Amino acid sequence: xxxxxxxxxxxxxxxxxxxxxxxxxxxxxxxxxxxxxxxxxxxxxxxxxxxxxxxxxxxxxxxxxxxxxxxxxxxxxxxxxxxxxxxxxxxxxxxxxxxxxxxxxxx
Numbered sequence: 001x002x003x004x005x006x007x008x009x010x011x012x013x014x015x016x017x018x019x020x021x022x023x024x025x026x027x028x029x030x031x032x033x034x035x036x037x038x039x040x041x042x043x044x045x046x047x048x049x050x051x052x053x054x055x056x057x058x059x060x061x062x063x064x065x066x067x068x069x070x071x072x073x074x075x076x077x078x079x080x081x082x083x084x085x086x087x088x089x090x091x092x093x094x095x096x097x098x099x100x101x102x103x104x105x106x107x
Contacts (some may be wrong), residue, residue, distance in 0.1 A: 039065050039066070084102035
């Protein structure tokens with residue numbers, strides 16, 4: 001399998017740009033580079049029903065945040081609060097820093 005080069009990291013605040021949750025924002029909980037998916041809190045909420053393990057007890061209703069394709073989310077620029085593409089710039093000490101394309105400022 002291929003590891004995709006993803007510009008969104010765990011802990012980033014992102015905005016959903018397409019799909020049933022379009023317009024929602026949330027924090028990235030998990031990034032899966034092998035399948036190019038992310039899990040965002042309070043977005044793409046699914047419900048699963050689980051049977052009881054013992055007779056006579058009721059079953060459980062479990063809600064969880066399902067992974068979604070990374071192409072459906074954009075990073076929110078912390079300066080302007082709008083969704084922005086991400087680029088990189090190399091600093092004087094040789095390290096890379098992520099920048100928001102919309103404002104040109106560091107993320």
